[in-house]
Amino acid sequence: MPKTPSFRIAGGSPPRNPIEEVVGRDKFVTQIIACLEHSSVQILAPRRLGKTWTLHLLNAKKPEMVKASYLDLEKCYSAPDFLFEILNTLNLKKKKLWAKTEALAQKIVVSGVQLKGNELAWAGILTEAFKEANDFENITWLLLDEFPIFLNNLITKDQPEMATQILDTLRSSRQVYPKIKFVLTGSIGLHWIIDELEKTGWRNPPNDLEKMFLTTLEPEDGLYLAKGLLNGKGLNINQAEDLARVAEYNPFYIQKLISCFDLQQNNEPMEDFCDRIAQDAKRDPFELFDLDNRMGRYFGREDNLAKRILDLLAEGNALKPKEFVQRLERKPEAVKTILDRLEKDGYIENSDGKYLFVSQILQRWWSKRRGNLYD
Numbered sequence: 001m002p003k004t005p006s007f008r009i010a011g012g013s014p015p016r017n018p019i020e021e022v023v024g025r026d027k028f029v030t031q032i033i034a035c036l037e038h039s040s041v042q043i044l045a046p047r048r049l050g051k052t053w054t055l056h057l058l059n060a061k062k063p064e065m066v067k068a069s070y071l072d073l074e075k076c077y078s079a080p081d082f083l084f085e086i087l088n089t090l091n092l093k094k095k096k097l098w099a100k101t102e103a104l105a106q107k108i109v110v111s112g113v114q115l116k117g118n119e120l121a122w123a124g125i126l127t128e129a130f131k132e133a134n135d136f137e138n139i140t141w142l143l144l145d146e147f148p149i150f151l152n153n154l155i156t157k158d159q160p161e162m163a164t165q166i167l168d169t170l171r172s173s174r175q176v177y178p179k180i181k182f183v184l185t186g187s188i189g190l191h192w193i194i195d196e197l198e199k200t201g202w203r204n205p206p207n208d209l210e211k212m213f214l215t216t217l218e219p220e221d222g223l224y225l226a227k228g229l230l231n232g233k234g235l236n237i238n239q240a241e242d243l244a245r246v247a248e249y250n251p252f253y254i255q256k257l258i259s260c261f262d263l264q265q266n267n268e269p270m271e272d273f274c275d276r277i278a279q280d281a282k283r284d285p286f287e288l289f290d291l292d293n294r295m296g297r298y299f300g301r302e303d304n305l306a307k308r309i310l311d312l313l314a315e316g317n318a319l320k321p322k323e324f325v326q327r328l329e330r331k332p333e334a335v336k337t338i339l340d341r342l343e344k345d346g347y348i349e350n351s352d353g354k355y356l357f358v359s360q361i362l363q364r365w366w367s368k369r370r371g372n373l374y375d
Helices: 026-035 051-060 079-090 095-111 118-134 147-156 160-176 190-198 219-232 237-246 251-259 270-278 288-313 321-328 332-344 360-370
Strands: 041-044 066-072 139-145 180-184 210-213 348-351 354-357
Touching: 026 041, 026 051, 026 210, 041 051, 051 066, 051 139, 066 079, 079 118, 079 139, 079 160, 118 160, 118 180, 139 147, 147 160, 147 190, 160 180, 160 190, 219 237, 219 251, 237 251, 237 270, 251 270, 270 360, 288 321, 288 332, 288 348, 288 354, 288 360, 321 332, 332 348, 332 354, 354 360
Parallel strands: 041 180, 041 210, 066 139, 139 180
Antiparallel strands: 348 354
């Protein structure tokens, strides 16, 4: 019998040893590596499914001829921030590039505002950096985590032109410099950023990225992770199979359930325990309350329609688009637009023309939270 592994609860920190700690993502990473031979990649997945840890595993398993760099862009708030990150990670030595970058950054510091036309200057420096990197002996992979949040930071600071210029520059660099590949992902969907930028008149969204979809773990991998985490905390592993199943083989849910194990009542069924802690607004272990709050920020005026669609699905039946139209008395195009966005954000999925919740945990939580609104 194989030895039971011993894992630590992640707690938001990166893996210390991705090869050993990242469970069930080897096949997916192998697929990414194969894809990166010819194309850059956008990883799509609902929030909290392990995209960041998957990037760390990809970095650890890169081929010998590849130089890969992981960059967390969440705290990049300007083009200088982004450019300095790129220059640092590429380890570029050209004083000319650094001098140009520092000069532009100084202009912004002195003026206190983003100067019109600077987006072209930043694009030029970025292009020069990629041109130099393309001459390296090794292939370069830039693993850009939270890339959409970085672009959203620019939009929030009234710099949409800078965001579009960065997107355009990255795309042109992918086409011109074949030895540079990008892997883009983040906790918000790039489609939201594209929607915002198109409102400014921009009509050049990236269409050259290979989209790859990260899913929940295979049952045997979910069980392996649950056993390892329980064992790592000195807990009985006999509940691992039930726990992994109730957690839907989602690595985040598995970890959070185990983190809250001291709250489980005597003889409380695993599903009841899961649903009870999910409803705890203060702890919000599965971040479902946060997911609900995000809808208002991203769906805007259509927030009510999005929530009404989820209300109907929380009743338990998969529905066709026309059924939403009939029951909500809304225009078909409006309903279809929201269905598409809910699907892209990982709330719902389309199965044989009918929509249903991706997660039963989310469905039960939504039903208990909002099910009595229409009694």
